[in-house]
Amino acid sequence: MARKTKAEAAATREALLNAAEDMFIEHGVARTSLDQIARHAGMTRGAVYWHFKNKADLFHAMLQRVRLPFEDLVEELDDPTLDQKPLEAVRLACMSGFSRLEQPRYRRVHSILIHHCEIFGDIDPLSMQNEMSEDTCSALLKYFNMAAKLNQLRPCLAPDIAAQIMQAMLGGLFHDWLRNHEHYSIHDEGARLVETQLALMQHAP
């Protein structure tokens, strides 16, 4: 086989990752062979074993393309007036998170991670999910604590409980939407749920 240009080689690597996403979504991670991935990208397993050590390595590379921690979402807002409106910061962070998730690549890879793969090799999707949920919960707790100090939280509502409720609701919404994203938009539905939930939590002035 003829050697390819550096750019061409990088392109086939991306093509392999795209093909892997397709097959993983359709048949699950465990049930798709490296041969199926290669064929779907118009190549053979030789290409796969050149670019990746094995299936776990390919899977890891696929995940690297879509990491999004909750804290980053807040920082990207970059609005200094939000320091006085932590609940609004939470709302906006959720909204921009929803927007990201509606990009096909983000949605597909998270769907694979959560709904279409089991533990295999050195990849443990459950521990990854635990990391994500703990990051989210601690970030939320930070803002609910600020809200409590600013007297913007209902007096009967403890900040840690609020953070847990919010994180559980976001996680549940996330899971539900990933299961059937074609039925509704997480950006629109999520907006309604998050807004009313925050309204319920907010101190009535």
Place this chain on the structure above:
Amino acid sequence: MARKTKAEAAATREALLNAAEDMFIEHGVARTSLDQIARHAGMTRGAVYWHFKNKADLFHAMLQRVRLPFEDLVEELDDPTLDQKPLEAVRLACMSGFSRLEQPRYRRVHSILIHHCEIFGDIDPLSMQNEMSEDTCSALLKYFNMAAKLNQLRPCLAPDIAAQIMQAMLGGLFHDWLRNHEHYSIHDEGARLVETQLALMQHAP
């Protein structure tokens, strides 16, 4: 091999299902072979193929042991005074659901269904999860509608939004707890979250 008594045969069938749960939890559904299941139960694949058509059939039999629809939980309460207190009915149904989930068999099988299996054969865990969540959501909607009619819901809170929020929160809590049940009790933590969530939703008298 010597033929077994009917009772003995039924016992080995249960033993095979128990062994399957063990292996599925530990290694995932796709990565455990029928031979591993049989060996873990102290038998060979012959026993498996006698009692079950194949892996999907065994999986299906395993699920049959633990079905629990939300409506059944409400009916089991069997308290006529709850007709006037729909939010209390929801709370109690959640509590008894939590209790059921803390039984090892229920917890393990649901953990397998949600976190340790991919689509395979004619088994699609995602459609099963969809059924579960839709059942829960429509049941919740029924009770939130009752609450709205009895003026027990905050005026600013639409019943369908309330049902969606509640279902998302329950689902998120469920997923989180299944991922690390050893860290906390869903009965205790769930009680706190559900109680405060319902308190937030309730109409202040």
Place this chain on the structure above:
DNA sequence: TTTTTTACATTCAAAAGTGTATGGATAAAG
């Protein structure tokens, strides 16, 4: 008691998947 099922164990053939080794054409380095 004799006959027939039952409840498995054992064996076999076939398929599928993995990792590696090898080859070859060419882009890139010198």
Place this chain on the structure above:
DNA sequence: CTTTATCCATACACTTTTGAATGTAAAAAA
């Protein structure tokens, strides 16, 4: 211009798993 390293296809050996076929001793039916 030579040389080398790259990018990928092809071929091979190996393991794992499956489903079916066969064997068989005892329970159950007759």
